[in-house]
Amino acid sequence: MFGILFASFESMSTTLTLTFKFLSENPRVVEELRVEHEAIVKKRENPNSRLTWEEYRSMTFTQMVVNETLRISNIPPGLFRKALKDFQVKGFTVPAGWTVMLVTPATQLNPETFKDPVTFNPWRWQDLDQVTISKNFMPFGGGTRQCAGAEYSKLVLSTFLHILVTNYSFTKVKGGDVSRTPIISFGDGIHIKFTARA
Numbered sequence: 001m002f003g004i005l006f007a008s009f010e011s012m013s014t015t016l017t018l019t020f021k022f023l024s025e026n027p028r029v030v031e032e033l034r035v036e037h038e039a040i041v042k043k044r045e046n047p048n049s050r051l052t053w054e055e056y057r058s059m060t061f062t063q064m065v066v067n068e069t070l071r072i073s074n075i076p077p078g079l080f081r082k083a084l085k086d087f088q089v090k091g092f093t094v095p096a097g098w099t100v101m102l103v104t105p106a107t108q109l110n111p112e113t114f115k116d117p118v119t120f121n122p123w124r125w126q127d128l129d130q131v132t133i134s135k136n137f138m139p140f141g142g143g144t145r146q147c148a149g150a151e152y153s154k155l156v157l158s159t160f161l162h163i164l165v166t167n168y169s170f171t172k173v174k175g176g177d178v179s180r181t182p183i184i185s186f187g188d189g190i191h192i193k194f195t196a197r198a
Ligand code: HEM
Pocket: 007, 008, 011, 012, 015, 070, 075, 076, 079, 080, 138, 139, 140, 141, 142, 143, 144, 145, 146, 147, 148, 149, 150, 152, 153
């Protein structure tokens, strides 16, 4: 039961809450998101039509914001794998049958790959190549057991951002302290004031 709730509910709600924290603390990011999404709306022949797949695929900066949120948040503290045969790591033998925990935050917050790793900076993704990304960024795990909801989650987060920045302005009222026990929690929560945009 914990696994089901963690996979589907906790992961998305925590990521969205963190998105609000990062955006309300970084107004320049909101401005650039707004430029991207207002351009999408402007290009539509029918202004009331729904978001299309092509529009989603054109959201370059939005993808950087989603990646940066997932990189810093490290929703799962690690991935588990079972050693199928003995293998060596730096002179140590990991015996077959042992469970290995891959601590993904160690790579996602590695200052050698991600300069100032705890600074929320979506623009850093412009300078990262695909090989570096695939080896150091695994918010949804990897291999055959990769998160079944990975693409769906990115689509939901991007759609959410589209509706948010085109329809609302928002500011943080209070809160936003984050702790890990080992899942992420928000102490007194994060209080956001929304205003509908004309
Ligand atoms: C931001 C949101 C999410 C994050 C960061 C996330 C992350 C992860 C990670 C790290 C794993 C383990 C992968 C591995 O061991 O290689 C996982 C597994 C899984 N996730 Fe997600 N997840 C998210 C959202 C979702 C959603 C929305 C769903 C369902 C709709 C979902 C369904 C699953 C399932 C079914 C597995 C188990 C896959 C398997 O073992 O074969 N996840 N997720």
